[in-house]
Amino acid sequence: MSIRTNYEKWYEGDEYYWGLEPGDFLLDLINLCPPAENTKVLDIGCGEGKDAVFMAEKGYDVTAFDLTENGIRKTIALAHKRGVKVNAYVDDINTFETDEKFDIIFSTGTVQYIFNENKEAFFKKLEKITKPNGIVFINVFVEKSFLELPPDWDKEEKMWKSGELFTYFSDWKFEKIDEVIFEDNSGGITHYHCMDTIICRAKPGKTI
Ligand SMILES: C[S@@+](CC[C@H](N)C(=O)[O-])C[C@H]1O[C@@H](n2cnc3c(N)ncnc32)[C@H](O)[C@@H]1O
Numbered sequence: 001m002s003i004r005t006n007y008e009k010w011y012e013g014d015e016y017y018w019g020l021e022p023g024d025f026l027l028d029l030i031n032l033c034p035p036a037e038n039t040k041v042l043d044i045g046c047g048e049g050k051d052a053v054f055m056a057e058k059g060y061d062v063t064a065f066d067l068t069e070n071g072i073r074k075t076i077a078l079a080h081k082r083g084v085k086v087n088a089y090v091d092d093i094n095t096f097e098t099d100e101k102f103d104i105i106f107s108t109g110t111v112q113y114i115f116n117e118n119k120e121a122f123f124k125k126l127e128k129i130t131k132p133n134g135i136v137f138i139n140v141f142v143e144k145s146f147l148e149l150p151p152d153w154d155k156e157e158k159m160w161k162s163g164e165l166f167t168y169f170s171d172w173k174f175e176k177i178d179e180v181i182f183e184d185n186s187g188g189i190t191h192y193h194c195m196d197t198i199i200c201r202a203k204p205g206k207t208i
Pocket residue numbers: 005007008018044045046047048049050065066067068071091092093094107108109110113114
């Protein structure tokens with residue numbers, strides 16, 4: 001079993017660590033790319049699967065991976081319980097490979113686990129596996145000199161520079177970008193995060 005992140009332990013129990021409510025951002029993605037026959041979605045760092053399973057329930061063909069075996073076990077169990085299928089497996093955002101192409105790719109709270117030396121290759125890979133007109137959603141924690149490092153920050157996580165995420169998509173159509181500071185009480189200690197978010201669309205007819 002992987003011991004790369006604390007999440008393996010946090011996901012052990014029957015409770016869903018992140019709850020079962022899907023992320024609000026999924027409604028934006030559904031509006032931008034509604035489900036049709038064979039609309040393919042990739043969730044990178046799916047945790048225990050709340051978002052991946054929600055997208056499968058909406059009619060998408062969903063693939064999802066996470067570094068944790070417990071997260072994948074719970075993703076598959078949740079999909080089974082809700083009567084849908086998610087192609088979920090253990091993989092690493094740093095090294096994953098796929099021959100498939102996707103209409104929607106999303107990754108929430110996970111991109112900070114990419115090692116610096118893998119960033120360039122990761123975004124090239126995204127370009128390659130997004131269908132023409134496809135949508136990518138990514139959010140990432142960014143550093144601000146006036147904010148302290150969160151108390152539950154993992155040694156494997158790397159804060160990004162403010163705005164850095166957007167630079168990797170200069171050739172895409174921006175549907176939405178923003179940067180927000182928000183309060184978080186995870187771990188029982190009130191702290192603040194700054195997060196950059198992008199939703200963008202691949203060029204029409206782009207073939208790589
Ligand atoms: C903040 S959680 C977000 C989980 C999920 N996206 C959600 O919103 O519920 C970060 C996730 O990244 C996963 N993770 C950490 N390092 C990873 C890696 N190298 N490759 C893939 N997933 C990783 C963790 O296991 C965890 O599930």
